Amino acid sequence: xxxxxxxxxxxxxxxxxxxxxxxxxxxxxxxxxxxxxxxxxxxxxxxxxxxxxxxxxxxxxxxxxxxxxxxxxxxxxxxxxxxxxxxxxxxxxxxxxxxxxxxxxxxxx
Amino acid sequence: xxxxxxxxxxxxxxxxxxxxxxxxxxxxxxxxxxxxxxxxxxxxxxxxxxxxxxxxxxxxxxxxxxxxxxxxxxxxxxxxxxxxxxxxxxxxxxxxxxxxxxxxxxxxxxxxxx
Numbered sequence: 001x002x003x004x005x006x007x008x009x010x011x012x013x014x015x016x017x018x019x020x021x022x023x024x025x026x027x028x029x030x031x032x033x034x035x036x037x038x039x040x041x042x043x044x045x046x047x048x049x050x051x052x053x054x055x056x057x058x059x060x061x062x063x064x065x066x067x068x069x070x071x072x073x074x075x076x077x078x079x080x081x082x083x084x085x086x087x088x089x090x091x092x093x094x095x096x097x098x099x100x101x102x103x104x105x106x107x108x109x
Numbered sequence: 110x111x112x113x114x115x116x117x118x119x120x121x122x123x124x125x126x127x128x129x130x131x132x133x134x135x136x137x138x139x140x141x142x143x144x145x146x147x148x149x150x151x152x153x154x155x156x157x158x159x160x161x162x163x164x165x166x167x168x169x170x171x172x173x174x175x176x177x178x179x180x181x182x183x184x185x186x187x188x189x190x191x192x193x194x195x196x197x198x199x200x201x202x203x204x205x206x207x208x209x210x211x212x213x214x215x216x217x218x219x220x221x222x223x
Contacts, residue, residue, distance in 0.1 A: 002151075004151070034211050036211070042216070042217075043199055043214035043215060043216050043217050044152070044199070044212075044214050045214070046211040046212070046213075049211065087151075087152070089211075096154065096167075097154070097212065099144075099151045099152040099153075100151055101149060101150065101151040102151070
């Protein structure tokens with residue numbers, strides 16, 4: 001079983017839609033969590049950190065449920081430019097970031 | 110600020126050849142790491158360093174060496190290239206003391222071993 005699991009998608013949504021991704025992690029010792037965005041043939045870029053209380057950055061909302069060991073990302077009012085792969089990341093220990101394989105989002109006009 | 114710079118961007122090697130992938134950062138980050146990304150596998154940690162002179166193995170270290178003689182540079186050496194090392198390689202860095210801010214990645218090196 002992978003340490004961080006995501007639905008690979010693709011999620012096909014029209015512009016303006018709300019879409020949510022979930023991610024589960026298996027190591028209960030994981031301390032910090034992130035969502036990264038990766039465009040095709042580009043490097044991953046940090047989208048947002050995920051806090052236990054939940055956090056919001058514009059149209060993006062991240063939630064963490066430690067009891068169930070899952071993380072979610074909600075994107076409201078989807079834009080064409082949101083089309084990308086979204087990587088869920090769990091930090092276990094000081095130096096270890098474990099990446100999920102990513103969820104692909106396609107936003108269409 | 111250039112951030113994290115990786116060279117080369119593309120490379121084709123023959124089986125058995127050796128080469129060094131370069132990584133440099135100008136942000137005075139203490140922590141640096143190398144990942145490889147393969148379809149369906151996610152990013153996997155090869156080696157990492159928490160400061161100059163200190164390196165350690167990650168999840169998939171076999172066939173790779175690293176060194177960290179300066180804070181800025183963290184080269185990755187392929188000792189004897191194999192087709193299984195065909196991948197996209199990313200170098201990343203972060204502040205050690207503020208790990209919650211995540212990593213900054215370089216633009217990657219696409220390596221093909223034939």
